[in-house]
Amino acid sequence: MNTTTTTRPAPYIAALAVSELFVDHSYQRPLDLPRARRLAESWEPPLIGVIEVSDRGSDQQPRYAIVDGQHRYAAAKLRDPKAVLVANIHTGLTPRDEAHLFYEIDAKRTRLTGWDRWNARRGAGDPTVLAVESVVEDAGLRVEDSPTNGSVRCVSTCEKVLKLGGQPLLRETLSLITEVWGVEVEAFDAPLVHGTALVLWHYGKTINVERLADAMVDVSPRQFKAKAVALREYERGSLPKLAALVIVNTYNRTKGPKLDKPKDFTKRSPQAGVRRPASLAAAS
Structure with missing residues (x-):
């Protein structure tokens, strides 16, 4: 029996303008706007970290689906529509793959008590x-x-x-x-x-x-x-x-x-x- 293993390229880091990003609400939780506003008001670049995104390809605009970091994205847009965020970019993912990655990141995240x-x-x-x-x-x-x-x-x-x-x-x-x-x-x-x-x-x-x-x-x-x-x-x-x-x-x-x-x-x-x-x- 033949088995096929799909090997995807490793993610890479790049700076992306917020205008290139979007949220796929088919698997993302609803935006908590008050939370995004609080984050925008207390914005500290060293604490923002790196968001996780999926490259949907050059034929889609905006191109990058946010897998993890939608509140940081929303806060950045509130502060400056031309803001840039550092992102870990995944390629070769389907929307279902993105949803699974979103779940895995959320489930494994160590939450502060x-x-x-x-x-x-x-x-x-x-x-x-x-x-x-x-x-x-x-x-x-x-x-x-x-x-x-x-x-x-x-x-x-x-x-x-x-x-x-x-x-x-x-x-x-x-x-x-x-x-x-x-x-x-x-x-x-x-x-x-x-x-x-x-x-x-x-x-x-x-x-x-x-x-x-x-x-x-x-x-x-x-x-x-x-x-x-x-x-x-x-x-x-x-x-x-x-x-x-x-x-x-x-x-x-x-x-x-x-x-x-x-x-x-x-x-x-x-x-x-x-x-x-x-x-x-x-x-x-």
């Missing part, structure tokens, strides 16, 4: 990362991907809290949690940290933090999370929002003025104001 990105940003001196880690360390905690007491792993959540209310909100959130549960690792679960921050942010000075701490101490972090998950049956929203509602419910069961439940915790209550730290309030 959230921690990989965080560590890289730390190394680059990212001010947001440094701000988060400064607050965490001041609270007597550690930023690390380890399920041990004293470790804060929810760095993405911490970044959201920082964006919402700056270092003061993150500091107050971690201070409250450590006052209630110490350095127990489950206390720093993302939904609970985020939910606590949402409550502190929305109600501001209208909430009695000492009363809140006394209310929360009787419920374990695991119970808070379980109640938030169970609340999905009756309430709509993200897990952090549901955790915030559970915290409010817990607070309202104690003696004293009750809190109204907002539709959006990220919007401050008109009476929120700016609450002074308890130490300053006691000194006045």
